[in-house]
Each structure stands twice: as structure tokens, then as C-alpha cells.
């Protein structure tokens with residue numbers, strides 16, 4: 001008899017067994033030395049939870065809203081490319097699982113099922129992730145198809161002017177399938193070098209910058225969120241801060257007239273709000289772009305402070321446990337997105353596997369809330385966690 005799967009991480013091994021090596025490596029891998037890939041998870045381990053006792057937790061309510069849409073828990077499905085390499089039903093199976101769990105799914109621009117196929121497969125709340133194509137008309141058409149098919153928001157991924165260097169994909173000569181969304185629009189059959197690399201360099205418009213957001217606004221009425229730009233080196237310093245940097249930060253605070261953030265990071269976050277984004281996703285793209293950027297959990301709080309509640313801040317990177325979700329919420333995220341675990345569930349057991357992954361995370365979050373004295377999501381506060389920065393501060 002097969003042993004019971006008891007946590008999300010165990011789906012990774014099932015996926016490894018189920019998938020051809022080339023695809024498993026593509027899904028699981030990160031950039032270059034994979035330092036940030038390890039950090040994304042290890043940084044969670046350095047945050048401790050401070051529970052409260054004797055709180056009535058006989059009922060736990062995990063429900064929340066994201067951009068006004070109700071969801072059963074603050075857990076969303078991150079945009080990840082090419083689900084049909086994991087399972088023949090691809091993104092349709094993922095969307096059905098999202099619908100069954102009452103969770104929001106973000107469809108990748110690089111999906112293998114089309115925007116329309118996913119929309120007509122179920123009633124999941126769907127957002128659409130966008131890469132801005134060198135040919136702007138291609139991106140505009142995709143956004144308009146998404147809007148016409150009931151997707152509720154556009155998520156602009158801003159951390160990929162070029163593709164990160166994923167060495168396993170280079171060695172494996174990772175091949176991308178034809179992406180049906182682009183049929184008739186352009187060819188994705190490129191056969192030089194790493195095909196994924198060639199696909200990305202054909203696609204990504206590396207000239208995209210802040211001033212182009214006006215163009216994006218002009219092609220859609222949907223809310224637009226920005227994903228990935230705020231996990232910059234400036235924020236990273238704080239997560240890993242040696243004592244010296246903390247002292248200089250305190251000095252900055254005084255020189256800055258009370259701004260509690262390092263100036264560069266605050267500027268980046270505020271800029272995103274000023275140019276009119278409707279939400280921010282703190283993300284390092286699952287450590288697949290620039291290696292040696294900080295774990296995204298270690299910059300979350302600075303971004304939340306800089307944004308000051310003006311727009312929602314979502315979070316992704318390394319979420320594998322309910323306690324990870326609890327920690328991200330305590331540090332100010334409105335919800336988390338989950339990338340690889342969803343793919344592992346899909347590869348191992350199709351739609352059912354994705355459902356199990358989400359259910360397991362929900363069950364773990366519910367238990368974490370009960371054991372921490374938090375009957376609802378809004379009861380999870382900053383004082384429920386203790387970070388490295390808190391520990392260093394207490395030594396001053």
C-alpha cells in the first residue's frame with residue numbers, strides 16, 4: 001500500500017518520479033548557483049511564530065478578499081508556464097482545482113491551454129499574467145482576449161527583461177511546446193540553443209520601463225498589478241543585515257524625518273503606486289531570474305511599509321507550509337501565491353493533485369491560526385512573528 005502523502009513537499013518527489021528529467025528540472029530549478037532558491041525556503045525557517053493563548057479559536061475563518069473578490073483562504077495559484085508538460089489536461093486541470101478550492105488562479109502568458117479554453121472550463125476566478133512582447137500588438141491582443149473572457153486582473157511580470165540562466169535547461173536543451181495562444185500570431189518554434197531561452201529572447205521586450213505603463217493602461221480597463229520588481233538589492237540588505245547596516249538604517253531614519261525604510265526601497269515601492277498599479281506582488285520569480293537576490297520573504301515587510309496600505313501587497317516565493325503563509329500574512333501580505341507545489345501536484349495526480357496541494361496548505365494554515373490564537377485572517381498581526389531584524393534590534 002502506498003504511504004500517505006502528509007505534506008506539500010512530498011509531492012515534489014512524486015512529480016520527480018512522474019516527469020521526464022528535462023521537465024522536472026525545468027519546473028524545479030532556479031538560476032545559476034540556486035542560492036536564492038535555497039534562501040526562499042530557508043529564510044522562512046529564520047522567522048519564528050509568537051502564539052497567543054486562551055483565545056476562542058473554536059471557529060477559524062480563513063476567508064479573505066483580493067481586489068474585492070472573495071476567496072476561501074489567502075492562497076492563490078501563481079502564474080507558471082506550460083502546465084501540459086506536467087499533465088495532458090494542463091491549465092484546465094489547474095483551473096478546475098482552483099474552482100473546487102475557491103481559490104484565485106493566475107494564468108501564465110506562456111500557458112499551453114489557451115486563455116479561452118481555461119475560461120470555459122470552470123468558474124474559477126482568474127487573473128492573467130502578462131509578459132510584454134517585443135511586438136506590443138501581440139501582448140495587447142492577449143490582454144484583450146483575457147478581458148473579454150472574464151479574467152479579472154492583469155499581472156505584469158516586471159523581473160524578466162531577459163530570461164535568468166537556468167543551467168539544467170541549457171544542459172537538457174529544454175524544449176518548449178508550441179504555445180496555442182500565439183497560433184497565427186507568431187512562431188514559437190525556435191531551434192537554436194536552449195529553446196526556452198530562444199523563446200524568451202524572441203518574446204521579452206527588454207526596453208520596457210516605467211513610462212510604458214501608460215500604454216498598458218490604454219489597452220485594458222482591468223486592474224493591473226506588478227510582479228517582481230520590488231525584490232531589489234536594497235531591500236535585501238535588511239533581511240540579511242549585519243549590525244552595521246541596521247545602525248546606518250537607524251541613522252537614515254532620523255535623517256529622513258521618520259521614514260522607517262531605506263530610501264531606495266521606499267522609492268521603488270512608492271513609484272509603483274504613483275504610476276498607478278493597483279497592487280504589488282513581492283516576488284523573485286521563484287529564484288529563477290537573478291541569483292543572489294534576497295529571499296522574497298526577507299523584503300516583504302519593507303515593501304509593505306513603503307506602500308503604506310495604498311494598494312494590496314501580495315507575496316510569492318518558497319511557500320511550502322501553512323506556517324509560511326501565516327508568516328507572510330503577519331508581515332503584511334494580503335495573500336500568497338504558490339508556484340512549484342501546484343505543478344508538482346498536477347504532475348503527480350492531475351486536477352486532484354492540485355486540489356490536494358491547496359487543501360493541505362489550507363489545513364495547515366487553519367491549524368497554525370488556531371494554535372496561534374488567531375480566529376480570522378485579520379487577527380494575524382505583526383506581533384505574531386519574530387524576525388531576524390527583531391532579534392538584532394532587541395540587542396541594540
Ligand SMILES: Cc1cc2nc3c(=O)[nH]c(=O)nc-3n(C[C@H](O)[C@H](O)[C@H](O)COP(=O)(O)O)c2cc1C
Pocket residue numbers: 026027028040078079080081108109110129157227283284285286287288316317318319337338339340341
Ligand atoms: C516552472 C515555472 C514557471 C514559471 N513561469 C512563470 C510565468 O510564466 N510567468 C511569471 O510571471 N512567473 C512565472 N514563474 C514564477 C512564479 O509565478 C512564482 O513567482 C514562483 O514560482 C513562486 O515561487 P515558488 O515556486 O517557490 O512558489 C514560474 C515559476 C516556475 C517554477
Ligand SMILES: CC(C)CC(=O)C(=O)O
Pocket residue numbers: 081110163196199200285288
Ligand atoms: C517560458 C518561461 C519564460 C516562463 C517563465 O517565466 C519561467 O520559466 O520562469
